[in-house]
Amino acid sequence: MGSHYEAPIRKPLITGNKTYHQISVDVARPIEGAANKQWWIVFSISLVLFMWGIGCIIYTISTGIGVWGLNKTVGWAWDITNFVWWVGIGHAGTLISAVLLLFRQKWRMGINRSAEAMTIFSVIQAGLFPLIHMGRPWLAYWIVPIPNTFGSLWVNFNSPLLWDVFAISTYLTVSLVFWWTGLLPDFAMIRDRAVKPFQKKIYSLVSFGWSGRAKDWQRFEEVSLVLAGLATPLVLSVHTIVSFDFATSVIPGWHTTIFPPYFVAGAIFSGFAMVNTLLIVMRKVCNLEDYITLQHIELMNIVIMITGSIVGCAYITELFIAWYSGVEYEQYAFLNRATGPYWWAYWAMMTCNVFSPQFMWFKKLRTSIVFSFVISIVVNIGMWFERFVIIVTSLHRDYLPSSWTMFSPSFVDIGIFLGTIGFFFVLFLLYARTFPVIAQAEVKTILKSSGDNYKKLRDKNGK
Amino acid sequence: MANKFIHAIYDDDDKLLDAIKFLKKEGVAIEDVFTPFPVHGLDHLLELKPTRLAITAFLYGCIGLTFGLLMINYIMIVDWPQNIGGKPSFSLMENLPAFVPVIFELTVFFTAHLMVITFYLRSSLWPFKKAENPIPETTDDKFLVQIPVSGNEKEIKSKIKKTDILKIDVVEIKE
Numbered sequence: 001m002g003s004h005y006e007a008p009i010r011k012p013l014i015t016g017n018k019t020y021h022q023i024s025v026d027v028a029r030p031i032e033g034a035a036n037k038q039w040w041i042v043f044s045i046s047l048v049l050f051m052w053g054i055g056c057i058i059y060t061i062s063t064g065i066g067v068w069g070l071n072k073t074v075g076w077a078w079d080i081t082n083f084v085w086w087v088g089i090g091h092a093g094t095l096i097s098a099v100l101l102l103f104r105q106k107w108r109m110g111i112n113r114s115a116e117a118m119t120i121f122s123v124i125q126a127g128l129f130p131l132i133h134m135g136r137p138w139l140a141y142w143i144v145p146i147p148n149t150f151g152s153l154w155v156n157f158n159s160p161l162l163w164d165v166f167a168i169s170t171y172l173t174v175s176l177v178f179w180w181t182g183l184l185p186d187f188a189m190i191r192d193r194a195v196k197p198f199q200k201k202i203y204s205l206v207s208f209g210w211s212g213r214a215k216d217w218q219r220f221e222e223v224s225l226v227l228a229g230l231a232t233p234l235v236l237s238v239h240t241i242v243s244f245d246f247a248t249s250v251i252p253g254w255h256t257t258i259f260p261p262y263f264v265a266g267a268i269f270s271g272f273a274m275v276n277t278l279l280i281v282m283r284k285v286c287n288l289e290d291y292i293t294l295q296h297i298e299l300m301n302i303v304i305m306i307t308g309s310i311v312g313c314a315y316i317t318e319l320f321i322a323w324y325s326g327v328e329y330e331q332y333a334f335l336n337r338a339t340g341p342y343w344w345a346y347w348a349m350m351t352c353n354v355f356s357p358q359f360m361w362f363k364k365l366r367t368s369i370v371f372s373f374v375i376s377i378v379v380n381i382g383m384w385f386e387r388f389v390i391i392v393t394s395l396h397r398d399y400l401p402s403s404w405t406m407f408s409p410s411f412v413d414i415g416i417f418l419g420t421i422g423f424f425f426v427l428f429l430l431y432a433r434t435f436p437v438i439a440q441a442e443v444k445t446i447l448k449s450s451g452d453n454y455k456k457l458r459d460k461n462g463k
Numbered sequence: 464m465a466n467k468f469i470h471a472i473y474d475d476d477d478k479l480l481d482a483i484k485f486l487k488k489e490g491v492a493i494e495d496v497f498t499p500f501p502v503h504g505l506d507h508l509l510e511l512k513p514t515r516l517a518i519t520a521f522l523y524g525c526i527g528l529t530f531g532l533l534m535i536n537y538i539m540i541v542d543w544p545q546n547i548g549g550k551p552s553f554s555l556m557e558n559l560p561a562f563v564p565v566i567f568e569l570t571v572f573f574t575a576h577l578m579v580i581t582f583y584l585r586s587s588l589w590p591f592k593k594a595e596n597p598i599p600e601t602t603d604d605k606f607l608v609q610i611p612v613s614g615n616e617k618e619i620k621s622k623i624k625k626t627d628i629l630k631i632d633v634v635e636i637k638e
Contacts, residue, residue, distance in 0.1 A: 192599030209592030
C-alpha cells in the first residue's frame with residue numbers, strides 16, 4: 001500500500017467502494033445494456049435538428065450563399081461565429097487530456113475520454129462552416145497546396161485563413177489519434193467481456209488486437225506523454241491562429257495584439273463549460289456518479305471561474321487600449337459595441353462571461369450540480385455572443401458610413417446552426433452508447449491512491 | 464514447435480510485483496506479463512529496455528520541419544513569387560515569420576502521426592489483428608505472468624506456489 005500513498009487532504013476521485021472488476025462492469029454497462037427512454041427522446045430531437053440542418057445546407061449549396069442574412073457590409077456573421085464557437089468548445093478536450101496529463105492531475109482520468117470525444121465532434125461541426133461558406137464545397141481541395149491545371153497557382157502561405165486550414169486539420173487528426181490510442185485498452189476490455197458475437201467482432205476490430213503486454217504498456221505511456229507534449233502547444237496554436245483570422249486584418253475591433261491569449265482563454269472557458277454541460281447529464285444517465293464526482297465538477301467550475309476572469313480582463317484591456325491608443329476608429333468601435341445598436345449582444349456577453357462565473361467563488365454554489373449546469377449553459381450562450389459581438393459589431397459600422405447596416409439572420413442561418421447542435425448531440429449520444437466513456441485502464445491505476453475505500457483503509461491504518 | 468508455458472495468474476498489482484520480485488530472485492525466467500493497466504515499476508522489474516519512441520518522435524519532427532520549410536520555399540519563393548501586400552516574398556528568411564504557423568503545424572502533424580504509426584507497428588496493433596492475451600480477464604482485473612517451461616515444470620510450480628497466487632495454468636501453444 002505504501003507506493004499508493006496520497007495525502008489524506010485530497011478528496012477521493014473514485015467513490016462507491018470499487019474494485020478493479022467493478023470499474024470494468026460500470027464502464028461496460030451503458031454499452032452492454034439497452035438504451036433507456038430518455039436517450040431515445042434526446043436522440044430523436046437531435047436527429048430531427050440534424051436533418052433540418054442538412055436541409056438548410058442543401059438549400060444553401062443549391063441556391064447560393066445569398067440565402068443567408070449576409071449583406072455587402074456584414075460579409076461574415078453567423079457562419080464564422082459558429083465556426084469559432086465550435087472550435088473554442090473543442091479546446092477543452094485536449095486541454096484536459098494533454099495539459100492535465102503533463103501536470104499529473106489525476107482528476108483528468110474520469111473526464112478525459114468524454115472531453116476528447118467532445119473535442120472531435122465539435123471540431124467536425126466547426127469544419128462544416130468554412131466548407132459550406134465556400135459555396136462550392138466540392139472544390140474544397142483548392143485550399144490544399146497541390147499542383148493544378150491553372151498554371152503555377154498555389155495557395156497563399158501568408159494568409160491566416162490558410163494557416164487555419166493547416167491548424168484545424170492537424171488538430172482534428174492529432175486529437176483523433178490521441179483519443180483512439182487511449183481507447184485501445186478500453187475497447188479491448190469491452191471485447192474480452194462481450195458475449196454477443198457481433199459485438200465481439202466489432203470491438204476486436206476497433207481495439208486493434210490490444211493485448212496489454214508489459215512492453216505495450218511501456219510504449220503506450222511514452223506515446224501518451226509525447227502526444228500530450230505535442231498537443232499542448234498545438235491546442236494553444238490552433239486558437240491563436242483562429243484569432244489571427246481577425247487580428248491580422250485592419251478592421252477596428254479586430255486589429256488587436258491581445259487576441260491570441262484572449263481567444264485561447266475564451267476557448268478553454270467555453271470548452272470547460274460544455275464539458276460540464278455534457279458530463280453533468282451523462283454521469284446521471286450512465287450511472288457514473290462514482291467516477292465523475294462532485295469533486296470533478298467543482299474543479300471544472302474553478303477552471304471556468306479563472307478562465308472567465310481572464311476573459312473579463314481581456315474585455316477591459318481592450319476597452320482601455322482602445323481609449324489609450326488615441327485612434328478614433330478604434331475608440332468608436334468599442335463605444336459602438338457597448339452603446340450602439342448591438343448593445344444588448346455586448347451586455348449579454350458581459351453578463352454571461354464576466355459576471356456569471358464570479359458566483360463560483362462561493363463553495364456552496366460551485367458544489368451545487370443544478371447551479372453548475374445552469375452556469376455552464378449561460379457560459380456557452382455568452383461565448384457565442386462574444387464571437388457575434390466581435391464579428392458583427394466590428395463589421396456593421398465600417399469606414400464608409402453610407403454602407404452602415406445591421407445584420408439579421410435568415411431562417412437558413414438559424415437552421416444550419418441548430419443543425420450543427422443536433423449533429424453534435426447525435427454523435428455524442430451514439431458515442432455514449434458504444435464507447436467506453438471513462439478511461440477505465442487509467443482510472444484503475446489511481447484506484448488505490450484515490451479510491452474512497454483505499455483512502456479510508458489508509459486512515460484506519462494510520463499510513 | 465510446441466511451446467509449453469506456465470501461466471501464473473494474480474488478482475492484484477501489488478501481489479504481482481511482489482511475486483515477480485520473488486520469482487526473479489529464485490531465478491525463474493519470465494517471458495511476458497499481461498496486465499489490465501500500466502503497473503508502475505513493472506518495466507524496471509522486468510528489465511525492459513527504455514522505449515525509443517520518443518527519439519523517433521524527435522526525428523519525425525525534424526522531418527516535418529524540413530518538409531514544411533522546403534515546401535513553402537518551393538511554392539512561395541522559387542516557383543511563383545508574388546507581391547502579397549508588400550511582403551518580402553522573394554526571400555525565405557525575410558518572409559519566414561508568416562510561414563511559422565504552417566511549419567509548426569506540419570512539424571506537429573508529422574511527429575504525432577508517424578510516432579503513433581511506429582507505435583502501432585512495433586506493438587503489432589492494427590485492425591483485424593487478433594488479440595494475444597492468453598485469458599480475456601487480463602483486460603479486466605487479472606494479471607498474468609507467462610513463464611516458459613522445459614522439463615522443470617514441477618520446480619517452477621513449487622516456486623510460484625510460494626507467491627500470493629490466484630491460479631496456475633499450464634498451456635501448450637502450437638506454433
